Amino acid sequence: MSSEYPPPSGYGQQDQYGQYGQSKPRNGLAVVALVLGIVALLLSWIFVGVVLSIVGLILGISARKRVRRGQATNRGTATAAIVVNVVALVASIALSIVWIVAGSWFLNNGGQDYAQCVANAQANNDQAAVEQCARDFQQDVLNNS
Structure with missing residues (x-):
């Protein structure tokens, strides 16, 4: 009596890597x-x-x-x-x-002055001064465009 199906491949056989069935x-x-x-x-x-x-x-x-x-x-x-x-x-x-281009643009358009202004305003805990720094920076960028 012969079977139409071959036996399961790899079952019970160990390969060269010590694994069964693979x-x-x-x-x-x-x-x-x-x-x-x-x-x-x-x-x-x-x-x-x-x-x-x-x-x-x-x-x-x-x-x-x-x-x-x-x-x-x-x-x-x-x-x-x-x-x-x-x-x-x-x-x-x-x-x-x-990032490099944006940082370069920021530094070339008054970014250092803006950062210093914000740092001074935050050191004095003055939120209105921080907002004024932002407005001044925006105005400088618009004037340089």
């Missing part, structure tokens, strides 16, 4: 890279996003190489990690440039 190990490196990419994307508005995305990109590429060598299985996760980290890196660099 021919290749999972790729934890890809998962870590993907998590770093997501966190880097969320933090792309500050410089930390650049650092996290670079680390995640390196780990994602390493994970992809492990898949290519047959040491890991989740190629899709490794690829997603690379894509997310590249997007996070581009966003982080773009937003860093925006």
Whole structure:
């Protein structure tokens, strides 16, 4: 009496990595890279996003190489990690440039005077003076435009 169905694959058989029922190990490196990419994307508005995305990109590429060598299985996760980290890196660099340009504009348009005015007004606990600093800064920006 022969069965139409083959026996369950891998059941009771240990592979070269000491695991049962699975021919290749999972790729934890890809998962870590993907998590770093997501966190880097969320933090792309500050410089930390650049650092996290670079680390995640390196780990994602390493994970992809492990898949290519047959040491890991989740190629899709490794690829997603690379894509997310590249997007996070581009966003982080773009937003860093925006911060630098905005800060430069602020400093070149009386920002230091405004900051000093606000600091003096807050030291005297004078809210009306803080508001006057803001009005003066707005007027200076409009006059310089």
